[in-house]
Amino acid sequence: EDKVVQSPLSLVVHEGDTVTLNCSYEVTNFRSLLWYKQEKKAPTFLFMLTSSGIEKKSGRLSSILDKKELFSILNITATQTGDSAIYLCAVDLHIGGSNYKLTFGKGTLLTVNP
């Protein structure tokens, strides 16, 4: 069975701290790994990673994938209260023919206190 495991489940930090969120996976037919941020409602796309060792960066957020060790990390530097959200990791899997599906981890709840 395909598994995506995120850690920690929950994290509370102060503004200005740096956080690292982890995502490990055990899947067959991996295509890519995606990070989403979910605030009050819909998950919003952050990054898609397909190759090992290449860092994706957007402002204070960055992410990297290790396809040998089967994990990814999401770093957030100089955290702000607006970073408070659930961060979801998803793995895109080939399920046959031209069909794919996303399998999500349960998420990490990040709370940034002022």
Next chain:
Amino acid sequence: DSGVTQTPKHLITATGQRVTLRCSPRSGDLSVYWYQQSLDQGLQFLIQYYNGEERAKGNILERFSAQQFPDLHSELNLSSLELGDSALYFCASSFQGAETQYFGPGTRLLVL
């Protein structure tokens, strides 16, 4: 705003009833995906449609069904509702089978 719309925003109903959730994908997207999100299970993939045809199935119960219409909007039908069906139901869309899916605001279903 992702461009994906879902109605209704909230739905309260009783056990045994049937409801229909609606989704309109982003302009140009042919693929629609349905997800269920509950506190204990996280975000679970239910089903995918591509240009009107079912493409992939996930953990969808037999009491649930979906379809995608010629104008590409989609409906998720939930019948014989149980208390455990209370959850957030998301629709997402993508261009063809692209990895990046864009999520709608969700429908919060409460079964009493």
